[in-house]
């Protein structure tokens with residue numbers, strides 16, 4: 001339980017637009033943010049939530065399709081961010097240039113029966129192209145990777161930046177906030193507690209059994225052994241629940257847009273100098289043998305300020321962590337080799 005309640009629910013997420021708007025007159029606007037994959041199931045609602053954030057000055061929407069329409073639509077919402085649509089590969093440099101934060105929900109989603117790793121063959125190339133453009137025109141930006149499989153796409157992004165000589169491990173994040181908000185929802189339901197006061201730390205990776213909710217650290221909670229096993233499984237396979245319910249029409253989009261916005265908003269607050277901003281994210285660290293591992297992170301003006309230790313784990317959590325590490329290592333290696341072997 002590292003994150004305070006406010007750290008996962010920024011004030012601007014009062015959800016009611018007028019409440020958000022009332023903040024806009026009091027906060028200086030500054031940030032330039034790009035969304036890559038802005039016309040997709042996640043990209044559109046995420047872009048809308050970002051448009052409602054008064055700390056954003058410019059919102060650049062890039063995709064290979066439809067961005068002029070999405071941008072025109074969002075531009076009529078009366079918030080400060082200037083929204084511009086960029087469509088097609090020729091415009092990616094213009095879209096990313098000068099951005100402080102680049103959020104990446106580009107690529108194909110799962111269908112029932114698929115694992116996230118099954119998306120690798122298509123999404124690895126997409127993410128590599130975006131990383132190359134980022135290294136060229138926005139080498140100092142923070143990069144927030146949503147595209148799956150996150151356990152491999154983040155190492156791909158890092159490897160491209162390393163090749164270009166622009167990699168800064170403090171500024172590359174795999175977005176695992178959806179695992180945290182799912183955990184909060186399911187735990188509060190199970191415990192009969194206020195979901196707005198529930199904060200679960202989720203570490204590890206973002207795929208099945210690599211997702212490790214630390215339920216032993218939830219303050220005040222008490223789980224039966226059956227509930228513990230069922231909740232852990234539901235948090236780990238929450239994505240599959242949505243994929244199955246959508247029945248071929250994709251994976252989580254709305255909850256992911258909310259999660260993506262939440263993490264972006266936290267980062268923007270920290271970049272502006274706000275202190276003690278903590279959120280879980282999949283970042284490079286030495287907590288385990290895996291090169292990237294989701295953990296609670298203090299965010300600061302330069303990105304990652306501090307990666308927190310995992311704290312004490314139950315025997316079940318330690319066992320799950322030990323089992324997840326070979327998968328995390330293999331999935332990271334697959335990403336790195338994809339870039340190293342590319343022509």
Ligand SMILES: NC(=O)c1ccc[n+]([C@@H]2O[C@H](COP(=O)([O-])OP(=O)(O)OC[C@H]3O[C@@H](n4cnc5c(N)ncnc54)[C@H](O)[C@@H]3O)[C@@H](O)[C@H]2O)c1
Pocket residue numbers: 036037038039040041042043062063064065105106107108109110119123126129145146147148149150175176177178179206250251252253256
């Ligand atoms: N990290 C997470 O927790 C999480 C949660 C949900 C989904 N996802 C992943 O996010 C990705 C997007 O999901 P979605 O439901 O929005 O899919 P979607 O198909 O609805 O949208 C993807 C968008 O990416 C665009 N795109 C494709 N190639 C591109 C390129 N080269 N450059 C820029 N844009 C490109 C498409 O045109 C489309 O608009 C998937 O890989 C999905 O698995 C991750």
Ligand SMILES: O=C(O)C[C@H](O)C(=O)O
Pocket residue numbers: 109110116148178206238239240242243251252
């Ligand atoms: O399940 C998926 O494929 C999408 C996403 O990673 C999720 O957790 O919902």
